[in-house]
Amino acid sequence: MSGAITHPLPGPGAIGSQRSAAKAYWNPYFVGFLLGLVLLATFAVTGRGLGATGAFSSVAAWFAGVFSPEHVVANPVHSRYWNEGDPLLSWTIFLLIGAFIGALVSGLQGGRVGLSIERGPRVSDRTRLILAFSGGFIAAFGAKIAKGCTSGQALSGGSMLNVGSLVFMGAVFLSAYVLAYFVRKEWI
Amino acid sequence: MLPLAYNLEFSVVTDLALAVLLGFGFGYCLERAGFGSARKLTAVFYLHDKAVVKVMFTAIVTTMVGLFLLSSAGVLALSDLYIEPTSYAAQLLGGLVFGAGFVIGGYCPGTSVTGIATGKKDAMVFAVGMLAGVMAYAEFTPGIESWIAATSQGELTLPTLTGIGMGWWTAAFVVFLFLAARGMEWLERRFAHLRPPHHPH
Numbered sequence: 001m002s003g004a005i006t007h008p009l010p011g012p013g014a015i016g017s018q019r020s021a022a023k024a025y026w027n028p029y030f031v032g033f034l035l036g037l038v039l040l041a042t043f044a045v046t047g048r049g050l051g052a053t054g055a056f057s058s059v060a061a062w063f064a065g066v067f068s069p070e071h072v073v074a075n076p077v078h079s080r081y082w083n084e085g086d087p088l089l090s091w092t093i094f095l096l097i098g099a100f101i102g103a104l105v106s107g108l109q110g111g112r113v114g115l116s117i118e119r120g121p122r123v124s125d126r127t128r129l130i131l132a133f134s135g136g137f138i139a140a141f142g143a144k145i146a147k148g149c150t151s152g153q154a155l156s157g158g159s160m161l162n163v164g165s166l167v168f169m170g171a172v173f174l175s176a177y178v179l180a181y182f183v184r185k186e187w188i
Numbered sequence: 189m190l191p192l193a194y195n196l197e198f199s200v201v202t203d204l205a206l207a208v209l210l211g212f213g214f215g216y217c218l219e220r221a222g223f224g225s226a227r228k229l230t231a232v233f234y235l236h237d238k239a240v241v242k243v244m245f246t247a248i249v250t251t252m253v254g255l256f257l258l259s260s261a262g263v264l265a266l267s268d269l270y271i272e273p274t275s276y277a278a279q280l281l282g283g284l285v286f287g288a289g290f291v292i293g294g295y296c297p298g299t300s301v302t303g304i305a306t307g308k309k310d311a312m313v314f315a316v317g318m319l320a321g322v323m324a325y326a327e328f329t330p331g332i333e334s335w336i337a338a339t340s341q342g343e344l345t346l347p348t349l350t351g352i353g354m355g356w357w358t359a360a361f362v363v364f365l366f367l368a369a370r371g372m373e374w375l376e377r378r379f380a381h382l383r384p385p386h387h388p389h
Contacts, residue, residue, distance in 0.1 A: 162344070
C-alpha cells in the first residue's frame with residue numbers, strides 16, 4: 001500500500017470557501033495569554049475590565065433619544081447610558097471600534113477577510129440568518145439580566161474571582177451544552 | 189499608583205483613544221484565536237474543538253496572576269477595581285438565557301464585532317438582533333432592573349466569601365488550568381469524529 005491519502009477538495013460556497021487560503025490560527029493558550037495581558041492592562045489603566053454589551057446599550061439609548069430624549073432620561077435602563085446627552089461618546093463603543101480595527105488587521109494578515117455566512121452544511125443561508133438574529137436578541141436579553149456578557153462577566157469578573165461572574169459562566173455553559181443538541185444541524 | 193485613570197486626569201480624547209488602543213489588542217487577540225468564526229466558537233459545545241475554553245480560561249488565569257502580583261507588590265489595590273455586584277438569581281437566569289443566545293446565534297457581543305470585521309454576514313445580523321434585544325429589554329421589561337437590585341448580595345468575591353486569600357485561589361486556578369488543559373486534549377481526541385471536514389483551525 002502506498003501511503004498516498006487524498007482528501008476531497010473543499011467544495012465552493014457551502015462552508016466558507018475562503019478558508020482554503022487562510023493561515024492557521026494561533027495556539028489558543030498563547031492567544032489566551034496575550035488576551036489576559038490586554039485585560040490586565042485595561043484594569044491597570046482604567047480600574048475596570050473589558051466589556052462589550054454596554055456599547056449596544058449606548059447605541060440603543062442614542063437611537064431612542066433621536067425620537068424622545070425625555071423618554072430616555074425617564075427610562076431606568078436607557079438613562080444609565082445617556083451620558084448627559086452624548087450616548088455615543090461611550091468608552092465601550094470606542095473599545096469596540098478598536099476591536100473592529102484589531103480584528104480586521106489580524107484577519108487581513110491571516111487571509112481571513114471576505115464576505116461569507118458561517119453555518120454548517122445542513123442549513124440554508126436564510127435559516128442561519130434568522131437564527132443569528134434570534135440568537136443575538138436572546139443573548140442581549142440574557143446579558144442585560146446578568147449585568148454583563150462573556151467580556152464583562154466571564155473574562156473581567158472571572159479574573160477578579162467575582163462570585164456572580166463564576167455563576168454566570170457556569171450557567172452559560174450549562175445552557176449552551178444542553179441546547180447544542182437541538183441546534184446541531186445549524187453547526188455540524 | 190495604578191489604576192492610571194485614578195491618578196492622572198485623562199481628557200475625554202485621551203480616554204477614548206486609550207479605549208481604541210486597548211480595543212485593538214482585544215479584537216486582534218479574538219480574531220487570532222479564531223473567534224471571528226461562529227463555527228469555531230460553537231464547536232466548543234460539540235466537544236471536538238475546545239479553543240473557546242482554552243483561550244478564555246488562559247486569559248482569566250493570566251489576568252488573575254497579574255492582578256495578584258501587582259497587588260502583592262503594592263502597585264495596585266484590588267479594592268480600587270470596579271466589581272459588578274453579585275446577584276445569584278440574576279447571573280444564573282441571565283447566564284442561562286445568554287448561553288441559549290450564544291449557541292443559537294453563534295457569537296457573543298464581543299466576538300460579533302470580530303465576525304463583522306472579517307466579513308461574516310451572520311455576525312452583522314447577530315449584532316442587529318442584539319440591538320433589538322437591548323432595545324426590547326429597555327422598553328418592555330425595565331422592571332427587571334429593580335428585581336436585580338433587590339436580589340443583589342453586593343460585591344462578593346471568592347476570597348471574601350470563603351475567607352481563603354486571593355493568592356491561594358490564584359494558585360488553585362493555575363493548577364486547575366493545567367489539569368483542564370490535559371482533560372480538553374483528551375476530549376478533543378475522543379470527539380474528533382464530530383469535527384466537520386472543513387472545520388476552521
